[in-house]
Structures are given as structure tokens and as C-alpha cells.
Amino acid sequence: MSTTVDDLGARLIAEEGAHLAHNYHPLPVVVSRAEGVWVTDVEGKRYLDLLSAYSALNFGHGHPAILAAAREQLDRLTLTSRAYHNDRLGPFATALAQLCGKDLVLPMNTGAEAVETGIKVARAWGYRTKGIAPDAATIIVANGNFHGRTTTIVGFSDDPTAHDDFGPYAPGFVHVPYGDADAIAAAIDENTAAVLLEPIQGEAGVVLPPEGFLQRVREICTANDVLFIADEIQSGLGRVGETFACDREGVVPDVYLLGKALGGGILPLSAVVANEDVLGVIRAGEHGSTFGGNPLAAAVGLRVVEMLASGEFQARAKALGAHLEASLQSLIGHGVTTVRIAGLWAGVDIDPAYGTGREIAEKLLARGVLVKDTHGQTIRIAPPLTIRATELDWAVEQVRHVLSA
Numbered sequence: 201m202s203t204t205v206d207d208l209g210a211r212l213i214a215e216e217g218a219h220l221a222h223n224y225h226p227l228p229v230v231v232s233r234a235e236g237v238w239v240t241d242v243e244g245k246r247y248l249d250l251l252s253a254y255s256a257l258n259f260g261h262g263h264p265a266i267l268a269a270a271r272e273q274l275d276r277l278t279l280t281s282r283a284y285h286n287d288r289l290g291p292f293a294t295a296l297a298q299l300c301g302k303d304l305v306l307p308m309n310t311g312a313e314a315v316e317t318g319i320k321v322a323r324a325w326g327y328r329t330k331g332i333a334p335d336a337a338t339i340i341v342a343n344g345n346f347h348g349r350t351t352t353i354v355g356f357s358d359d360p361t362a363h364d365d366f367g368p369y370a371p372g373f374v375h376v377p378y379g380d381a382d383a384i385a386a387a388i389d390e391n392t393a394a395v396l397l398e399p400i401q402g403e404a405g406v407v408l409p410p411e412g413f414l415q416r417v418r419e420i421c422t423a424n425d426v427l428f429i430a431d432e433i434q435s436g437l438g439r440v441g442e443t444f445a446c447d448r449e450g451v452v453p454d455v456y457l458l459g460k461a462l463g464g465g466i467l468p469l470s471a472v473v474a475n476e477d478v479l480g481v482i483r484a485g486e487h488g489s490t491f492g493g494n495p496l497a498a499a500v501g502l503r504v505v506e507m508l509a510s511g512e513f514q515a516r517a518k519a520l521g522a523h524l525e526a527s528l529q530s531l532i533g534h535g536v537t538t539v540r541i542a543g544l545w546a547g548v549d550i551d552p553a554y555g556t557g558r559e560i561a562e563k564l565l566a567r568g569v570l571v572k573d574t575h576g577q578t579i580r581i582a583p584p585l586t587i588r589a590t591e592l593d594w595a596v597e598q599v600r601h602v603l604s605a
């Protein structure tokens with residue numbers, strides 16, 4: 201394939217360049233349709249989607265069962281606000297609480313809102329239950345974190361692109377190196393309300409903590425009366441071969457933050473899930489969202505949770521992840537320096553002698569494979585969990601080809 205974009209695609213890209221804020225640097229492909237793991241551009245060319253909208257499309261594009269739930273709901277009721285009850289929210293909350301093994305669900309829309317909600321819950325719990333002095337609560341976060349784009353959240357990011365020039369930043373966050381349980385133990389004092397962590401750091405490049413880390417965090421939090429908040433927005437809901445990345449170590453956090461795939465690839469849906477003794481601290485009127493818990497999102501989320509309840513997608517991710525790991529490992533020394541992988545979620549570090557992550561992503565685009573680079577030399581591979589082994593093999597062959605060219 202040539203590297204030029206067809207006329208229609210070029211025109212649409214130019215139009216975006218003229219009238220869309222420049223807060224992204226997309227690959228030069230204009231998608232107009234998709235089904236399953238394949239997307240089609242405006243010219244009719246097909247590409248295998250190995251990004252899945254950062255794991256928001258764990259079930260692929262247009263999964264028939266999710267579409268059916270959405271269509272059925274679209275014709276009945278889409279929005280009530282929480283000023284009234286709606287008949288979809290209770291069943292969704294019940295199913296999600298059960299999937300998480302927790303009592304209560306607080307629905308929001310985007311991931312960043314779930315994180316913000318988790319921060320509010322942790323602080324309120326700190327003052328009302330733990331007895332921290334007014335306005336003194338702190339939350340321990342990790343270096344290299346990604347929790348979203350609000351002003352509070354970017355304030356505790358250490359990525360200069362996400363952080364710089366958006367201050368003044370909210371106080372109350374303490375940084376420790378990711379994966380260092382001793383540093384967490386040392387950072388805890390009487391004002392610590394919570395430890396907020398990604399059980400696997402996604403945007404950082406699929407960074408896995410050392411084995412046993414999550415268990416130690418759990419023990420340290422329990423021993424010190426500190427909440428363990430797991431940001432499973434990208435790592436959760438089947439991606440790593442378990443329902444949650446915390447399951448890999450048999451760990452149950454106090455608070456789950458969920459998003460992305462919860463909305464079935466159709467709409468934004470996020471949630472904070474915890475037991476009554478934690479989430480119950482939030483009283484009527486203290487928190488909310490106009491669209492949070494809307495019946496359309498609840499109907500979609502309920503279907504997603506039902507699909508996860510069978511364990512089928514988790515099992516697929518585990519089996520296919522092992523398959524993918526073996527084929528990616530064979531690229532080490534042939535343009536790849538490191539592979540980090542959990543389930544169907546891989547960070548592949550490209551040897552700089554072979555090009556930047558972006559250059560490799562552009563070459564893969566030309567061969568019909570969509571991936572996203574991160575932090576210069578890493579490409580992230582996170583296909584829909586519905587992908588077939590033969591499709592994965594084909595994709596890895598394209599990577600091999602690009603690296604050997």
C-alpha cells in the first residue's frame with residue numbers, strides 16, 4: 201500500500217486540522233465503519249484494530265449482544281437524570297456489585313470522573329470514618345501513573361506533557377515509585393486516606409509490578425487503616441485474562457474504579473464500586489452527574505456485566521495472551537528489546553535502531569494493522585478479546601515484516 205491517503209481521507213484529515221483542537225496526534229487513517237476486530241476506512245481499506253480504543257472495545261466493534269441491548273433501550277428510555285429512578289439502574293448496579301463482590305455502585309460517565317469520585321470518597325471516608333483532621337487527608341499515588349485528564353488528576357501526574365502549565369495543582373497527593381511496597385509503607389502516616397494505583401500501568405507502557413506487590417499493598421493498607429483504590433479502568437473487565445488485574449494476585453481492593461469497556465464500546469460509562477462502609481460515606485446531594493447512571497448506559501453496562509459473568513472473555517484473553525506472548529517473544533533480538541504482557545495486553549519496546557514507536561505504528565498502518573505508540577519506543581497491543589488466534593498470528597507477522605524491512 202502507498203503511504204498517501206486517498207482524496208476523501210486527505211480532505212477529512214485536513215478539515216480536522218483546520219477546525220479541531222490539536223490535543224491528539226492521530227495516525228493518518230480515517231475510519232468510517234467497523235465490525236468485530238476489523239475497521240474500514242473511508243476508501244474501503246480494512247485494518248485489524250490492535251488498540252481497541254484503549255480497551256474500551258474489549259468485546260470488539262458492534263458486538264451483537266451489546267448492540268441489541270442498546271437498540272432495545274434507545275426505543276424505550278434514554279435519560280431521566282437521577283432526579284427520578286429508572287428501571288435499568290437497579291439491575292445494572294446489582295449485577296456490577298455482584299461481579300465485583302462488593303455492596304455498592306456509584307455510576308459516572310468517564311474514567312476521570314470515576315477517579316475523581318474515588319478521591320472524594322477516600323477523603324470523606326478519611327474524615328468521617330478514620331478521623332483524619334479537617335483538610336489534612338492525603339492519597340499515595342505512583343510515579344508514572346495515568347488516571348485521566350482533569351485538573352486534580354494531572355496535578356499528580358509526573359508526565360510533563362500531561363502536567364506542565366496546568367497548575368496550580370491540588371495538594372494532598374504523595375508520590376512513591378511504582379511497584380515499591382516498602383516506599384508505600386514508609387509514606388503512610390496518620391493523614392493517609394488511601395493508596396491509589398493502577399494494578400498494571402497502561403499508559404506507562406503496560407508496566408507490570410513485581411510479583412507479590414499487590415498482595416503487599418493490600419496487607420499494608422489493611423494494617424494501617426488505609427483504603428486500597430485500584431484503578432482498573434484499563435486493566436479490568438477481562439483484558440488480562442481475569443475479571444480484574446488484581447485477581448492475578450488474588451487481591452481484593454477496597455475500591456474498584458471501572459470505565460472504558462464497561463460502556464461496551466458504545467458510550468461512556470464508569471463506576472466506583474466498594475462496600476457500604478466505604479462508599480456509604482457519600483450522602484444524598486454530595487456527589488452526582490447529570491448523565492451518570494442514565495438508563496441507556498445502564499442497559500449497555502448490564503449486558504457487558506452479564507457477558508463477563510460467564511468468564512468466557514477472561515478465558516479467551518488468558519489463552520490467546522499466552523499464544524501472543526510466545527510469538528512476541530520470538531521478536532526479541534529482531535527489532536524488539538522487551539515484551540511486557542498480561543493476558544491480551546502487551547507493551548512491546550522497539551529497538552531505537554529500527555525506528556520510533558510512532559514510525560513502526562505508521563508502517564504497520566500501511567500493512568493494515570492499527571497499534572498505538574506510547575513514550576517514544578513502546579507500541580501497545582490490546583486487541584478486542586474476540587480476536588482469533590489466526591488474526592493475532594497475522595498481526596505479529598506484519599510486525600515481524602515491518603521490523604525486518
Ligand SMILES: *Cc1c(COP(=O)(O)O)cnc(C)c1O
Nearest residue numbers: 310311312346347348431433434
Ligand atoms: C483511560 C484511563 C483513565 C481515564 O479514563 P477517561 O475515560 O479517558 O477519562 C483513568 N485511568 C486509567 C488507568 C485509564 O487507562
